[in-house]
Amino acid sequence: MAKTYIDTVKYLIYADVNVDGIVDKPDVVGAIFGQTEGLLGEELDLRDLQKNGRIGRIEVDLKPKGGKTRGVIKIPSSLDMVETCIIAAAIETVERVGPCEANIKTSNIEDTRNIKRDQLITRSKGLLRHLINTELPESQEISDMVREEVKAAEITTYGKDRLPAGPGISRAEEIILVEGRADVVNLLKKDLSSVVGIGGAKVPPTIEKLTKEKETTVFLDGDRGGDMILRELINAGADIDFLARAPAGKEVEELTRKEVMKCLKNKVPFEQEAKGSSPIPSHRNTVMNVPEQKAPQQPQPSERLSSGGGRRKRRESILEKVEREAAKMKASVKEGEEKRGKDEATPSREKEKGEERKIEEKTGEKEAAASSVQEKKKLSKEELENELKELSKTLKARFYDEDYNMMKELPVREVIKSLEEFKGIHAIVFDGIVTQRLVDLAESKGVKVLVGGKMGNVSKKPTKLELVIPSSKK
Structure with a gap:
């Protein structure tokens, strides 16, 4: 029995057949085998x-019409x-074909591998596009990844307190002091x-x-946290030469290289x-209450490099100058009081006391302003929405x-x-999207206003927590 299938089809021969009569498919196939037998020798015999x-199965599609038959082989x-x-x-x-005259004409020879080639090219393009977009990083991305890994690996610890530091901290004559590891x-x-x-603080x-x-050089965040760290450094007696601050509302850990270099x-x-002559760029001017600080005990000259002694003397001279000015101010106030006591009658004593109270009030106002770095801003419940406007587009919370x-x-x-760690939180102002997880956690921690x-x-919806979303009121 003849083999009716073919393992690999390379080409397809298409031929048009015209027969002057009505014939069937077996008639056409038999005519092809019979009339080509011995025509091409044994090697190319169709059977x-x-x-x-x-050679595969010969397929014939015939359509009889008007006493004639036309079709495709x-x-x-x-x-x-x-x-x-x-x-x-x-x-x-x-x-x-049979008793009828016939005419067969080859119309086309199709290379089936061209179709496969087109499919192959289309698929290759898709795979390459996927590879470029998802798998192969650009050269710059590779450089950045390698650089970040190397820099992160270079971080070391310094001193007995094992502080996070760079590898050059021991050799450098000039150092930069920041808040944390990040x-x-x-x-x-x-x-x-x-x-x-x-x-830490x-x-x-x-x-x-x-x-x-x-x-x-102390390099601090541009928020209240930076102010508090600076005050702690002063109280601890740290000898600071220069002061740099991050832009308002930003932290040192999130600055770009351009921003870091500009700040430094x-x-x-x-x-x-x-002296207050040049305020540091921050979210507010940092007020130094230097007269109230007790001068820390300075180390012996042998503990300090020769260049460090000059900085300590300059710092001591500043403190002494401010204390002398404060003492002069108090002495002049006392002198004026004694003089007015001799020249004026008893009724004027009440006026003098009033003036004294005014002086005390002004002094109190100055002291309050000087300690504003540590004071926390008091707000009413109604002003929390204004706080949200202040935090707009900062992605911060309070x-x-x-x-x-x-x-x-x-x-x-x-x-x-922080919600899991802090206690006593009554209200949260949040420049972001309020999620179910945040609502559930805030309610479980006793927060009353979000x-x-x-x-x-x-x-x-929470039962013990009040949600305030100003954008939903519009």
């Missing part, structure tokens, strides 16, 4: 080729190009190796000693800042206690973690 799987071939063309020419020699990592990525972190002895040995370029001498005193300002990404920028998918 042998079909038996060996070199299709022959699959796995022969090479030359042999396939010979077979196509051979079937054109058929002149009769700030150190960011500056290391910017190729600043002589940097050390305080490691409390200033360790290692920092105090280090600032007395090296020229120190705009640093000012600490003595100049202490915690308030029961008296609406601000407890902390932090990035919105740290709100969930002011948010947008309302997310909150299906379960």
